[in-house]
Amino acid sequence: MSGPSPAPSLLRIPFTEGTIRYRARWIFPVTSPPLESATIEIVGGRVAAIHTRHEPRAIDLCNTALIPGLVNAHTHLEFSGLAAPLGPAAPFPDWIQSVVTHRNTRTLGIAELVSTGWGESVANGVTALGEIATDDLIFGAAARCGFRGVVFRELLGFSPDRIDAQWEVARHHLEAARELQNPALSGGLSPHAPYSVHPRLFERLVELAIAESAPVAMHLAETRDELELLSQGTGTFRRLLESFGIWRDDVLARGSRPLDYLRILARAPRSLVVHGNYLAADEIEFLAGQPQVTVVYCPRTHAYFGHSPHPWREMLRRGIPVALGTDSRASNPDLSLWGEVMFLRRKVTDFPPDKLLEMATGAGARALGMKESGAIAVGALAEIACVPLKGDATEAYCHLLSP
Ligand SMILES: [Zn+2]
Known part of the structure; x- marks a missing residue:
């Protein structure tokens, strides 16, 4: 073998009345062990069979692996036009300031950004996204480019006088999602983060999500600055909020912590804790009893900000x-x-590769409520990514994930 495994691309399966068959060096159903020299049969866009019998009618994809389409559980496509990450990476509130400036000065429209970001995702084997949207035009743009996944509407309002208006934005978003009647595209809510959302607005949004059976995603325990703001009402986030003219001393009760938010998030039918970099031991303990809550780990973003090691392996344990x-x-x-x-x-290097692939497929699909995605299984939608393999290997995962 030589070099790292190339990126997958989604298999474009032509529509046909009959059965279409592909043979590949490996097929990784994810929910069961990989099959060597295997054939997948697809009928009407769904997986009809997977087997290792010789099938002369199959299209031979040669030295490739078929895996489920990847599920990216957290992104913001509105930044898809950026050629490089925004700086500075620290302190975090300064990065937030750069984000706000970029948002106010960029020239591309939301439709173009969504289309660009979705196109890049598909070109890298992604079949569904957990997208955080700040624009009401998102559904039209998403539907036009074939987007699949959940569009979480970002809600921002630290001041109490914004609560009613932001709740109304959320209600409208879920209503618009329902009216789409698109099984591949649904709506969710994203109260942005504890430093940008009034606790009462957060609670009301979760109540709305429960009433509408919608998922909730929130950035939580992302930085130590956030923990300091919650517990003491001090630090760089306070200075940032003061610079925006929205700091209120009575919004966050002293001694607040991510656990207060986790307890409320856990009431939603499904929720995503985005990052969770600095969740404490008792907060991880709490999550261990809440299978409806998924933590979304963003490894390269985590590294970009230079955070302390993420507790993802402890969480999985x-x-x-x-x-x-x-x-x-x-x-x-x-x-x-x-x-x-x-x-x-x-x-x-010691982490089991089958679990790694599951985190990139099935775990994200379950978090987004996409029951028919995230695995290659008989009866499931044929959302399949094809990975060109290098060289030869007798162990399937070593071949697929050659570092
Ligand atoms: Zn984010």
């Missing part, structure tokens, strides 16, 4: 669902979830 995300191009050089997989493969 405790049975907490952990999915992978790229986050946006504002903190990552690209939107390739495969890039995250290979980054971890090189960095954490």
Whole structure:
């Protein structure tokens, strides 16, 4: 073998009345062990069979691996036009300031950015996204480019006088999602983060999500600055909020912590804790009893900001669902979830590769409520990515994830 495994691309399966068959060196169903020299049969866009019998009618994909389409559980496509991450990476509130400035000065429209980001995702084997949207035009743009996944509407409002208006934005978003009647595209809510959302607005948004059976995604325990703001009302985030003219001393109760938010998030039918970099031991303990809550780890974004090691392996040991995300191009050089997989493969060499692939497929699909994605299984949608392999190897995962 030579060099790292190339990125996958989604298999474009032509529509046909009959059965279409592909043979590949390996097929990775993810929910069961890999099959060598295997054939997949597809009928009407769904997987009809997977087997290792010789099938002369199969299209031979030669030295490739078929894996489920990847699921990127967290991104913001509005930053898809960036050629490089925004700086500075630290202190974090300064990066937030750069994000705000970029948002106010960029020239590309949301439709073009969504289309660009979705195109880049598909070109890297992604079949579904957990997208955080700040624009009401998102559904039209997403539907036009064939987007699949959940569009979480970002809600921002630290001041109490914004609560009613932001709640109304959320209600409208879920209504618009429902009216689409698109099984591949659904709506969710994203109260942005504890430093940007009034606690009462956060609670009301979760109540709305429960009433509408919608998922919730929140950036939580991302930085130590956030923990300081919650516990003491001091630090760089306070200075940032003061510079925006929105700091109020009575919004966050002293002694607040991510656990207060986790308890409320856990009431939603499904929720995504984005990052969770600095969750404490008792907060991880709490999550261990909440299988409806998925932690989304964004490895290269985590590294970009130079955070302390992420507790994702401890979370997995405790049975907490952990999915992978790229986050946006504002903190990552690209939107390739495969890039995250290979980054971890090189960095954490003793981690089981089958579990790594599961984090990039099934875990994200479950977090987004996409029951028919994330695995190659009989009866499931044929959302399949094809990985060109290098050289030869007798062990399937070594061949697929050659670092
Ligand atoms: Zn994010």
